Amino acid sequence: METVLKRISSEWPRITIFHPIWKRGFLPVLLLMLWHWITASGYVKPVLFPSPESVLQAFIEMLGSGELLGHLSVSLIRVMEGFAIASFMGVGMGMAMGLFPLLNDMIEGILQMIRPIPPIAWLPLAILWFGIEEGSKIFIIALGAFFPIFLNVLNGIRQTDTKLVEIAQVLEVAKLKFTLKVVIPGSMPFIMTGLRVGLGYAWMCVVAAELSGGMRGMGYMLTDARSLAQTDKVVVGMMVIGLVGKAMDGILRLVEGRIVGWRELYTGE
Amino acid sequence: MAGVVHRGIEHNEKPHLMVQNIYKSFSGKEHDLPVLRNITFNVAEHEFVCIVGPSGCGKTTLLRIIAGLETNYQGMVILDEKPVMKPGLERGVVFQEPRLLPWMTVKENIAFALPAGSSIVTQKLIQSLLNLVGLSGFENAYPNHLSGGMAQRVALARALINQPKILLMDEPFGSLDALTRLKMQKEILRIWEEQATTIILVTHDIEEAVYLGDRIIVLSDRPTTIKEIVEIGLPRPRKRADSAFAALRQQIHQEFSGESLSHY
Numbered sequence: 001m002e003t004v005l006k007r008i009s010s011e012w013p014r015i016t017i018f019h020p021i022w023k024r025g026f027l028p029v030l031l032l033m034l035w036h037w038i039t040a041s042g043y044v045k046p047v048l049f050p051s052p053e054s055v056l057q058a059f060i061e062m063l064g065s066g067e068l069l070g071h072l073s074v075s076l077i078r079v080m081e082g083f084a085i086a087s088f089m090g091v092g093m094g095m096a097m098g099l100f101p102l103l104n105d106m107i108e109g110i111l112q113m114i115r116p117i118p119p120i121a122w123l124p125l126a127i128l129w130f131g132i133e134e135g136s137k138i139f140i141i142a143l144g145a146f147f148p149i150f151l152n153v154l155n156g157i158r159q160t161d162t163k164l165v166e167i168a169q170v171l172e173v174a175k176l177k178f179t180l181k182v183v184i185p186g187s188m189p190f191i192m193t194g195l196r197v198g199l200g201y202a203w204m205c206v207v208a209a210e211l212s213g214g215m216r217g218m219g220y221m222l223t224d225a226r227s228l229a230q231t232d233k234v235v236v237g238m239m240v241i242g243l244v245g246k247a248m249d250g251i252l253r254l255v256e257g258r259i260v261g262w263r264e265l266y267t268g269e
Numbered sequence: 270m271a272g273v274v275h276r277g278i279e280h281n282e283k284p285h286l287m288v289q290n291i292y293k294s295f296s297g298k299e300h301d302l303p304v305l306r307n308i309t310f311n312v313a314e315h316e317f318v319c320i321v322g323p324s325g326c327g328k329t330t331l332l333r334i335i336a337g338l339e340t341n342y343q344g345m346v347i348l349d350e351k352p353v354m355k356p357g358l359e360r361g362v363v364f365q366e367p368r369l370l371p372w373m374t375v376k377e378n379i380a381f382a383l384p385a386g387s388s389i390v391t392q393k394l395i396q397s398l399l400n401l402v403g404l405s406g407f408e409n410a411y412p413n414h415l416s417g418g419m420a421q422r423v424a425l426a427r428a429l430i431n432q433p434k435i436l437l438m439d440e441p442f443g444s445l446d447a448l449t450r451l452k453m454q455k456e457i458l459r460i461w462e463e464q465a466t467t468i469i470l471v472t473h474d475i476e477e478a479v480y481l482g483d484r485i486i487v488l489s490d491r492p493t494t495i496k497e498i499v500e501i502g503l504p505r506p507r508k509r510a511d512s513a514f515a516a517l518r519q520q521i522h523q524e525f526s527g528e529s530l531s532h533y
Binding site: 166169172173182188260 | 336337338355356357358360361362364366368370371372373381382385411412413427428431
């Protein structure tokens with residue numbers, strides 16, 4: 001038993017194949033090779049499953065013609081506007097309801113009733129209210145991103161450590177200072193999680209909203225390409241959405257690391 | 270009893286802290302479960318009182334009542350002729366765990382109770398407290414970089430910053446290793462002398478109580494009452510190896526468990 005343990009513990013770090021670049025790069029490269037191999041074998045029709053080469057070619061073409069960046073910037077701006085509104089509302093309402101029980105009791109029932117309605121179900125009304133292009137889409141995005149942010153902020157405040165609450169009582173710390181120095185810093189990890197989930201929802205909502213109306217944006221680009229049977233363009237659109245979404249999440253993770261650096265995370269190791 | 274007589278309340282002066290006829294129960298499913306019954310004692314100014322009792326007997330609850338953190342009980346706690354209704358700055362509390370704010374540095378944690386802004390006066394006060402608890406040089410460290418003993422020292426400094434009249438400590442050294450614990454016991458005596466504060470310390474460690482206390486309040490098992498109040502007349506600094514020390518320890522152990530320690 002002892003020798004087995006010793007062997008495991010001494011051999012574990014020797015697996016140098018898991019160099020940081022390899023750890024992250026291995027699976028994407030494997031998938032790319034698999035993708036190439038499947039499409040090159042000729043068993044699937046290119047229109048159903050375009051090859052990586054044709055996708056790359058379409059990507060370069062779309063980049064050159066300005067089509068891709070044009071649609072991307074439209075969607076990106078929509079996401080940022082909707083996400084900004086959702087962050088402001090979600091953090092604000094989450095905190096207000098977390099700190100003032102009366103507000104919580106008055107509003108919570110309605111919010112929990114609105115929450116299960118898919119944001120996209122608001123589209124017919126949103127188009128009537130805010131027009132078919134920017135207004136309705138930003139509304140859908142803001143609505144979709146609002147709930148994860150709001151719920152995480154509220155939960156973060158509810159998770160305030162009662163042991164620290166007692167410290168504040170014993171030291172006679174005023175409620176405002178207690179809120180600013182204990183409640184809000186303590187809920188920052190939850191708030192950051194809410195923002196990251198919310199941003200993901202914002203991307204989903206912008207594409208969904210653009211798929212079902214309007215003439216611009218990544219979602220429109222996807223439907224347009226589909227109706228012309230340009231599957232390679234569809235795949236370019238999907239991959240760009242994924243990459244940009246990941247990049248934006250990366251930015252939020254950087255901010256998160258800055259803000260909640262005091263926290264020690266369990267990495268599973 | 271050998272040695273110095275404790276600074277008691279033999280005279281007619283009003284006692285510093287009066288704990289009167291405390292009754293506390295926790296509500297259970299069918300009937301209430303009494304935890305504290307007929308708890309009455311006084312504490313004099315600058316006295317060091319230790320409360321010992323078996324685990325689960327309600328020592329912590331008693332301390333929390335004095336701190337004002339428990340409000341649902343019968344009886345009275347009176348500090349300097351004023352009834353205790355809620356927590357207050359004149360009672361410093363050190364809990365079992367350090368309970369530091371992880372997003373604040375050592376310095377910020379200690380200054381947490383002070384009004385905002387860092388005047389030269391508060392800076393000096395913080396520095397002198399850091400010296401007092403032996404942590405100078407660590408003012409900008411974050412709690413997750415401190416050892417258990419260091420974190421508990423920060424908690425102690427935080428409790429002392431408002432110069433409380435009375436310091437309430439709930440098994441403050443319970444989670445420390447043996448060596449650190451002995452060191453902290455010495456330190457707390459030094460701080461007690463320097464700060465001229467009153468201390469009530471809850472512990473389950475009889476030796477710790479005999480080493481630290483002017484008096485020891487021995488609690489019984491549930492429903493908890495005061496079994497005995499033992500005066501420790503030993504001169505300070507106390508030596509654990511002294512026969513008088515050992516005798517007192519054994520006496521309290523007998524009170525505690527009803528059996529002799531003679532085989533030790």
